[in-house]
Amino acid sequence: xxxxxxxxxxxxxxxxxxxxxxxxxxxxxxxxxxxxxxxxxxxxxxxxxxxxxxxxxxxxxxxxxxxxxxxxxxxxxxxxxxxxxxxxxxxxxxxxxxxxxxxxxxxxxxxx
Amino acid sequence: xxxxxxxxxxxxxxxxxxxxxxxxxxxxxxxxxxxxxxxxxxxxxxxxxxxxxxxxxxxxxxxxxxxxxxxxxxxxxxxxxxxxxxxxxxxxxxxxxxxxxxxxxxxxxxxxxxx
Numbered sequence: 001x002x003x004x005x006x007x008x009x010x011x012x013x014x015x016x017x018x019x020x021x022x023x024x025x026x027x028x029x030x031x032x033x034x035x036x037x038x039x040x041x042x043x044x045x046x047x048x049x050x051x052x053x054x055x056x057x058x059x060x061x062x063x064x065x066x067x068x069x070x071x072x073x074x075x076x077x078x079x080x081x082x083x084x085x086x087x088x089x090x091x092x093x094x095x096x097x098x099x100x101x102x103x104x105x106x107x108x109x110x111x112x
Numbered sequence: 113x114x115x116x117x118x119x120x121x122x123x124x125x126x127x128x129x130x131x132x133x134x135x136x137x138x139x140x141x142x143x144x145x146x147x148x149x150x151x152x153x154x155x156x157x158x159x160x161x162x163x164x165x166x167x168x169x170x171x172x173x174x175x176x177x178x179x180x181x182x183x184x185x186x187x188x189x190x191x192x193x194x195x196x197x198x199x200x201x202x203x204x205x206x207x208x209x210x211x212x213x214x215x216x217x218x219x220x221x222x223x224x225x226x227x
Contacts, residue, residue: 032214043118043205043218044156051214089155093216098144098209099217104155 002027006090006103007033013080014111021075021106023064023090031092033066033073034100038087045090047075082110114140114210118219125196125226133191133222137207141186142208146216147179150203162189196226 019094025031036044048057053068062077068096073090090103115138125131135145143164148156160181161169168181178200180192189208193200207218 034215036218041221041223043116043221044207046215047217049215093214098161099158101144102155102205107153 002031002092002094002101004090004092004101004103006088006106008091008104009087009106010109011106012109012111015082016079017110019075019077019080019084019108021088021090021108023073023075023103025071025073025090025092027071027092027094029094030068031094033064034074034091034093035062035064035075036089036091038089038105040086044089080108082112085110102103114138114208114213114217116142116206116217116219118206118222120222121220122223123225125224127197127226128195130192130194130223131196131224133193133204133224134205135189135191135208135219137187137208137210137217140208140210140212142189143186143211143227145183145206145208147181147189148207148226150205156205159191164166172173183215193224196210196224198226209213 003026008082034049035047037047048059050066056065063076087105091100117136118135145162147159159174162181162183164183170176183189205221207216209216
């Protein structure tokens, strides 16, 4: 089946540290890949996306590259801020499908 | 990006009553909307897919008579939790996909507390 596995949290870092949140997927076709962010008490916001192999999605200093050979879409940021504290969800959607398949989420806390 | 508005943001109701949650796509037409439930510190659980003008498709294990979904127009879907009980307390989130976009857009969520 189709699934997404994320790095287990919680993750706690100091401000300006380098961030990596691992995400790997299993899919029967060629999915589009997404990272969503959820701030406390809110819904999800799209952070970035990639629709085909080797695409790099980027937004707000975050980046993720669609790696077909390793079936991965790891999220990175060079220097995190306190305001980046949130829960991050990796997700996929197969082409032609409507549903998103989510990972379990990774809670990130950035300390000043 | 496109905007999906969910209302109310939070609601407290008594056991046995029904609660309606609205999900609106503000600047696009959504033939399909999705309803999720999220337990504390957990991922989103898809409850049902709401299709405009037809019956919703429920995921396995979700009681369709308890969680009534209506998608009467291209911009509005509603979720009614009927005869609510404390175990229905949760965070409910809707999403919609703009047919012209790859990604789905999410509402801000509704915190339901049943007392």
